[in-house]
Amino acid sequence: MMRALDLAEAVEAGDLTPSALVELCAExxxxxxxxxxxxxxxxxxGARTRAAHLQPKGGLxxxxxxxxxxxxxxxxxxxxxxxxxxxxxxxxxAPIVVMTEDADGILLGKTVTTEFAFLNPxxxxxxxxxxxxxxGSSSGSAAxxxxxxxxxAYGTQTGGSVIRPASFCGVAxxxxxxxxxxxxxxxxxxxxLDTLGVFGAxxxxxxxxxxxxxxxxxxxxxxxxxxxxFGVSRFAFAGAAESEAEAALTAAIRALEKAGxxxxxxxxxxxxxxxxxxxxxxxxxxxxxxxxxxxxxGRDKLSPILRDxxxxxxxxxxxxxxxARGVAHRARKACFGVFEPIDALLTFSAPGxxxxxxxxxxxxxxxxxxxxxxxxxxxxxxxxxxxxxxxxQVIAAFGEDHRALAAGAxxxxxxxxx
Numbered sequence: 001m002m003r004a005l006d007l008a009e010a011v012e013a014g015d016l017t018p019s020a021l022v023e024l025c026a027e028x029x030x031x032x033x034x035x036x037x038x039x040x041x042x043x044x045x046g047a048r049t050r051a052a053h054l055q056p057k058g059g060l061x062x063x064x065x066x067x068x069x070x071x072x073x074x075x076x077x078x079x080x081x082x083x084x085x086x087x088x089x090x091x092x093x094a095p096i097v098v099m100t101e102d103a104d105g106i107l108l109g110k111t112v113t114t115e116f117a118f119l120n121p122x123x124x125x126x127x128x129x130x131x132x133x134x135x136g137s138s139s140g141s142a143a144x145x146x147x148x149x150x151x152x153a154y155g156t157q158t159g160g161s162v163i164r165p166a167s168f169c170g171v172a173x174x175x176x177x178x179x180x181x182x183x184x185x186x187x188x189x190x191x192x193l194d195t196l197g198v199f200g201a202x203x204x205x206x207x208x209x210x211x212x213x214x215x216x217x218x219x220x221x222x223x224x225x226x227x228x229x230f231g232v233s234r235f236a237f238a239g240a241a242e243s244e245a246e247a248a249l250t251a252a253i254r255a256l257e258k259a260g261x262x263x264x265x266x267x268x269x270x271x272x273x274x275x276x277x278x279x280x281x282x283x284x285x286x287x288x289x290x291x292x293x294x295x296x297x298g299r300d301k302l303s304p305i306l307r308d309x310x311x312x313x314x315x316x317x318x319x320x321x322x323x324a325r326g327v328a329h330r331a332r333k334a335c336f337g338v339f340e341p342i343d344a345l346l347t348f349s350a351p352g353x354x355x356x357x358x359x360x361x362x363x364x365x366x367x368x369x370x371x372x373x374x375x376x377x378x379x380x381x382x383x384x385x386x387x388x389x390x391x392x393q394v395i396a397a398f399g400e401d402h403r404a405l406a407a408g409a410x411x412x413x414x415x416x417x418x
Contacts, residue, residue, distance in 0.1 A: 001171070001201035004151035005208045008061040018051035018062025018106060025064045025108055028149050034130055037123040038144035040069040041076050042109040050106050059103030059212040066144050066153030069110040070117050072185040073097055080187050081113040081122060084298040094185025096154065096196060096213070103212045108150050111140030116291060117156055117189050119360055120303040126169060126354050128388055135165030136360030138199070142169040145199045152209045153199045157370055158189045158283060160350070160363025162197035163393055166378035167349035168361060170389025172203045172408070174210060176401050178373030181214060190286035192325070193370050203377060203408040210401070217402065222413035224406035230256055231266035231342035237273035238364040242352030248382035248390040249348060251418070252411055259414035266345060268338065272368060275331035278324035279367040285321040288313030328371050332398070335372055339397040344407035346394055349378045353388035365393065375401040377408035381415035
């Protein structure tokens with residue numbers, strides 16, 4: 001995999017140029033053992049042109065970045081993973097795209113998304129095994145970074161669409177605090193939930209990328225904590241995890257304790273179980289509202305799984321939706337007590353390793369965190385008996401994105417030493 005921070009430091013030192021970085025990506029894309037179908041649209045010519053004229057002064061230092069294909073780009077098609085929008089070109093770039101170029105990043109192309117960022121399986125394959133899904137909905141971003149096609153990529157999460165594919169593909173990723181990054185110009189599904197995220201090889205790479213594009217002091221080095229306290233919860237209300245996810249969590253706990261961290265079991269507030277259930281109501285109701293035009297005028301071009309979701313969402317009474325929003329509000333208030341005695345919360349990123357290509361996996365361990373708007377980091381480092389990656393999820397309090405990244409980097413370093 002390409003390590004974003006190392007590449008940026010090489011550019012800063014004069015050992016690499018933005019043009020050389022683009023050619024590294026081009027060579028990696030051309031030499032894939034099998035085509036993982038990471039890109040919905042690849043713009044090497046545009047990337048080369050920008051790189052040739054770029055004199056990076058900081059920020060992303062000319063790093064190529066993949067952009068999920070639900071994010072508006074004026075110079076490239078934005079097709080939302082749907083035939084309804086084949087060839088569609090927005091009039092303007094989304095703010096996150098403008099911010100990326102302002103930070104001296106180079107747009108490499110649009111990465112494959114599932115249809116309107118829902119659950120219908122995409123053509124993208126898991127680079128570790130093409131018989132397995134890369135996860136979704138940020139499929140191309142996770143798989144492309146894992147395959148070493150680009151150092152950084154953007155995804156979005158409404159249920160588990162950043163953390164889950166990162167776990168399945170063995171890369172680091174952050175779903176930041178709700179609205180830390182702007183969602184204007186990103187196709188909405190459930191606005192109360194939708195959140196932009198970043199993929200990279202390591203937690204320190206993800207932190208570097210998020211810091212550069214957001215202008216916030218979020219960089220970490222894995223040594224930011226002296227003796228941190230990690231809480232552990234298995235989110236029993238979300239259902240059971242598979243043995244490989246349990247093994248990954250156990251390995252993380254042992255590595256943390258060996259590194260000198262304190263690890264304690266945490267009892268979560270009862271309202272969290274209610275909030276986990278409320279996610280479905282909010283997700284489906286808002287999805288039906290956001291995609292009402294497509295549902296009405298393009299129903300025959302929607303996948304059955306999305307049509308069913310929109311039918312269900314359209315039938316939800318407004319009273320149920322408002323009640324679910326109230327539950328979410330109470331659950332967010334309850335978060336303060338959870339994080340008072342701990343630095344970060346540790347749980348599963350996904351139920352297990354990546355399933356087959358007929359599914360994108362289950363976001364059962366991500367829904368609550370998305371609803372609460374908390375920053376969450378996938379930390380890679382464990383492999384199942386089949387050789388598939390299985391990550392663990394590190395969560396911090398709202399607005400404590402640096403703490404989430406620092407805790408994730410601490411765990412990543414501990415796993416590397418264990």
